[in-house]
Amino acid sequence: MSRQTADFPLIFERSKQGRIAYSLPPLDVPEVDPRTLLPDGYARRKPPALPEVSEVDLIRHYTGLSQRNHGVDSGFYPLGSCTMKYNPKRHEQAARLPGFALIHPYQPEKTVQGALALMYELQGHLAEITGMDAVSLEPAAGAAGEWTGLMMIRAYHEHRGERRTKVLVPDSAHGTNPASAAVAGLTTITVASDASGSVDLAALRAAVGSDTAALMLTNPSTLGLFEEQIAEIAKIVHDAGGLLYYDGANANAILGYTRPGDMGFDVVHLNLHKTFTTPHGGGGPGAGPVGVKASLVPYLPVPLVSRDASGTYHLEYDRPHSIGKVKGFYGNFGILVRAYAYVRTMGPDGLKAVAQDAVLGANYLRKRLSGPYVVAYDRLCKHEFVLSGKRLKETGVRTLDVAKRILDFGYHPPTIYFPLNVEEALMIEPTETESLETLDAFADVLLQIAEEARTDPQLVVQAPYTTVVNRLDETLAARSPVLRHQFQK
């Protein structure tokens, strides 16, 4: 990326009346005049102002935009909690096979047996990986999985005639946890962490009660720490009649070593776009399958994929206690194909090696960066760890500045200012797909920036220097919102 003085044009600014890019099949049936076929007042008077461009213009425009974007294929992307691992190219090819890409969701079941078989197998594989009894592939993303899981938990309690409305969430939780609770009609209670970054058991004991619907926990936590007291936590919550929800955002760290089901969790969601390396797509699509223990199976969304005695697969809708549908059709199938391909490529040994190398890389980086940066909880971490930039603060350099300076070295910065309970947080998740050389080079850059902060803080505060734009005015964007292009009249 290099910096130019002129603004990169919008597609609308490239438009010239009369240019076309499209090529449609010839009309082989009698012509119609849509205006005569539509009711009065329902034929469009003013066409939408779509751009008029040639195919060359179109490709150059979007190619130019792509060159103004950083992906995992462009360089290291240690965005904590997002598991930005390499996205295998064979998965892209697989999802584009006509037998997957060109099947309609309402085709007769007998014409989509291959797709249903894939989903059935994936349901089983994810159940084994998480230690759950059944899995629904329907939720479209992690937050959708949380909402689905909490709706099931609600249905479970209601079915037992209990009114439980409170969801306990640690202070280090992802923002989606309390937001999903609200969408499921439940109220959030925040539970504090103790000095070691674990759930404060005394606070938990004080918070649980006859109104507790569930505890939502990410394990390892957003601090990258394995919650060693999980068995005790599960007992406290279960004894109070509540259920345990596992936020699978950090499942990459534990593959093949331990399973949420064995830790005592009743419901789990996985982010296939994290642990199972389906591409993040610039913000999506993802997929957020949900697994449950036997007691919650009746409440899973419809349909599930089942297999009958003859080996034929079916979409099973006859589930009277189901919470219903949480998404159109059956989930983000194209993403499921990729995740299935990943599980089949790695196998049990490969998935365990993923967890090993992810955890090894994170601990190695933690060790290398400890000193100039404060490691928020300087003990064995899992796939990620959190640094605090508070030691740099006296130089006038803040975590935001460090992140912007990192851009000049061709890396995506870590997640910053999260989790909320760490001052000036930098959350680093290297993932298992990065080499020792990449980890060392990144550590060298962070150490150099810490040094720059001491010797030449302005250098850091004014960064970045090499990107297509420098720091953007977010206050202006929010105060005077321009949310669409305004055409000149």
Next chain:
Amino acid sequence: MSKFGYLPHTDEDRQHMLRTLGMTHIDELFSDIPDSLQLGRALDLPAGLSEWSLMQHLKELAGRNRHVEDAISFLGAGAYHHHIPSVVDAIIGRSEFYTAYTPYQPEISQGILQAIFEYQTLVCELMGLDVSNASLYDGPTALGEAAMMACSHTRRNRVLVTRTVHPEYRSVLGTYARGQHADVVEVPMRDGLTDMTALASQLSNEVAAVIVSYPNFFGGIEEVARMATMAHEHGALLIVNTYPIALGLLESPGVLGADIAVAEGQSLGNTLSFGGPYLGMMAVRTELVRKLPGRIAGQTKDRDGRRGFVLTLQAREQHIRREKASSNICSNQALNALAASVYLADLGPQGLAEVGTQCMAKARYAESRFAQVGFGRVHDGPYFHEFVLNLGPHAEAIYERLADEGIYLGYPLGGAYPELAGHVLVAVTEVVTKDQIDETARRLEALR
């Protein structure tokens, strides 16, 4: 050496890193997992496959599906087979886009941010409304979000949804509503359109929104403008669920009085993919912007005055507002939205109108050919490109027989609409040929 192409560490690398940590064995990294919770066995999964073996396996699975281009397909009902220009995959296949995440660092994400800003503009243009977000999961979840937004905005908790809205959309809406203790009341239908008399009697000052599809599930064109007036008279919002391909020809929801418009965006350059990933489109009037769910890109300037784009109005969102957020959505369908943008830029205003016109022409040709062999459309009113046929008492046998012969006649309605048992919803797009319609008519005649 490394055993896996995605795992770059050599044994030597691993040893070096472990030594740095003062460890000798990799399992020491997992010593914080209590022994009682350690799995202690290999996961019960099939052994890993090479790329070649994997692709052979996946091709075998894919080969067990008879896809729509290997058949004659009149399937629609919320997912549509249209021609996808080759430029779409060329662009969404660029890994700078598809291997990036949500643009948290705008300086190195101007590509996707500008693409989202352009997408928002395109959605506003199609819908005839003021503000769009960066996409939601799909059409049904967008409708659920819209209904909850209307409840929040009006501080009322009842929504009226007409029976002519897609049954799966109503099902997802019901799940959202149960979560938030809102009531969903169904408005009955008559002759494939909303029963306007019933709607008038169901409206009250307790209704947050009226929800209608345009075109509706059966292809019919509802009296959207009249519904807008009726809803507004009671202080309710009008939510229009629409089909973007039709909006090259149909008056925009905004002009007709919609406050919120949502749509399944799949038909804009996204493959059918057995139901996903698709994208939920949503546009609203300006006064609803603070309630809008999901990401929004906004224009701003850098320190030197260059135009640039950032995620904005984030005070609505879960990572800032937590339990008070307008929605819990985090990941969206950005790459699908990019596909929709490329599709719309490829077609332009003429192309979009031409696709719509072809759909209408071919649907009418199919309607007349099927009528000639004894299967007439059951409704009378104006429609876009979908219509209902009554296959009669032997409907199931006819449907199954045709499927065996590679003809997917449409979506059987009896499951979702018991009163329409034996009926099928037929969709005709520009990729269906006259020969395929004629062939289907011949087969129908033989099976009558």
